[in-house]
Amino acid sequence: MLWPKLARALFAKPLTDEAPLLPRETIQALGERLAATSRARLGRSLAIREVDSGSCNGCELEVNALQNVAYDLERFGLRFVASPKHADVLLVTGPACLNMREALERALASTPEPRWVVAVGDCAVDGGVFKGSYAVENGIGAVLPVDLLIPGCPPSPAQLLEGLLSLLEAEAAKK
């Protein structure tokens, strides 16, 4: 039966992990980027649109895992949305595949300013193992203006969370 389980869960201790400690340098770098681009503030909540520009799908697995109850993203004001039109952050995985270039450009054009572009995984950072292939333009920096790099193959949910929270911190620091 489902209802007794749900009722018990109300009184059980939470399954959620502690929030991670954030790297000072990353926040500072992001803060400087904010100041330099004199971007308007987004506030203490970010809507994230994930776009796969040609990953092996390993990065998707970890972005999906980030949404499980152990990480409980919404307590930080982070949530994934279905359209770039509703997004503050474009979270891009995979190398910049030539066959995805137009779709990436359109996704960026549909994302309202102010916005962040985050490259997730070694492929998105610089092409990863696919660097130099005739079918990719290496990292997604070739197509999109990238604000934050989260390397790893794939980066773990904890690393992803750290990166996303750094964006929020940088926003908060810029008063």
Next chain:
Amino acid sequence: MMGPASELICGGYPQGTQPYERFLLSPSAWGQLPAALMQEPAMALLGIWADSAQIHACFLHESSGEAVLASTPVTGGYYAALSPARPGAVRFERMILELWGHHAEGAVDLRPWLDHGRWPLRHPLAAKPIPFSGEPPQPEFLPVEGDGIHQIPVGPIHAGVIEPGHFRFSVQGEVVVRLEQRLGYKHKGTLSLMFGTSPRAAVRYAARLSGDTTVAHSWAFSAAVEAALDVAPPPRALHLRALMLELERIHNHLNDWGFICNDAAFAFPHARCGFLREGVLRAIAAAFGHRLMMDRVLPGGVAPDIAPRGAEAILAALDAVEAEIPALMQIYEAHASLQDRMVTTGFLRPELARGFAAGGHVGRASGRDFDARRLPQNHPYPVLAFDVPVLEAGDVDARLRIRVAELGQSIALVRQLLTNLPAGELMAPLPVRAGEGVAMIEGFRGECLHWVRLDDGGLIRGIFPRDPSWLQWPLLEAAIEDNIVADFPLCNKSFNCSYSGVDL
């Protein structure tokens, strides 16, 4: 037992591929193959690929589980198409034309597939690729006729955190009349990156063909190399490979179980499966140092060894999964609103599953009883006890039930493997020499088939990694017919085909 197609193939010149022979057929003998295949339905086509001069195909005798390969030279840019006899050949023939420039004569369909007209060259794997520049052409879709039909284009970017691909639905009211897929958005030129490298360097591409299947593809690639070089990995390495393969099956099946329920807007199983899976992934990270076990299976063996407390962590995580399966299944079965969405939805006819030689949960939920773990060369499985669940119902519910049944089997397998883990070496040395090998390893989606040819310097001169999704994607087009559009996410998730795995 040998039908006309088998006889035709075995009449060719043996090429010394291990462990299944590859026969070279003259173009005229190959030309008779489609007709012979029509008369021998039990000869399943597992894949077709090419090199700059020849076409290669892999077949499976459904009754004996024995595979055999056939090749033919390409003459004047042409070879006889197999698609008139085997529908599964269609996408391979489209891919061969684009990557190698060889035309399948008499093919059912040769429209562009992977090449969207955006690469700087055409036929990238041909002996001489042709530079290309110009406007990418508009994709062509098959015409649909009927009253009040309209089209819904979806993708390449989808609403969820999933891989990109384009779906073109032709619908009449709420009902899907035809679905056509257009993939290739993730084409990364993987094969060209593997050419000319050593097996040790190339395995990282096999590991990244489809990240969720990283263990199975790394193993299939490594096993093909080992067959080519006649190398036997040490027993401990084989046990650890099987351990990782089952853990990969467990975390993916848990993921799919949750997501399928979520696509019917039933969030509870999704939350629980996600949490249980996270426990499994953390245990895997403790045992193998990587949550998805990427780059752990290498040609010759495995590296690194399982961590000292890894076994305990894995067993504890699996105990938690096993303890909750009955309760989750009971909730799944007790909710009429959920059952209503699952049962009879996305029905895949058993004849179609057989006709396409669909592997994994797609095939086994529609009565096709094949599992590469039962092949005699796939050690250590011959000494392990496990069942392969098979159902006939062919709907979303059946595909989910196959996964849940396999979860139980895989948990039992992990326990057997951990109790009987042999001591000893993890890696066998690889000699540097020529050879050709083929291997099939059962990933969570079905069998991963890899073919490798090495030259005298031990470098890769021929390669084809065939993800099971090649033979499952076309069946999704069939399974969705006459279902309502709103049930597409459910059907899609119940198949869960890999985009990256077929986009190469």
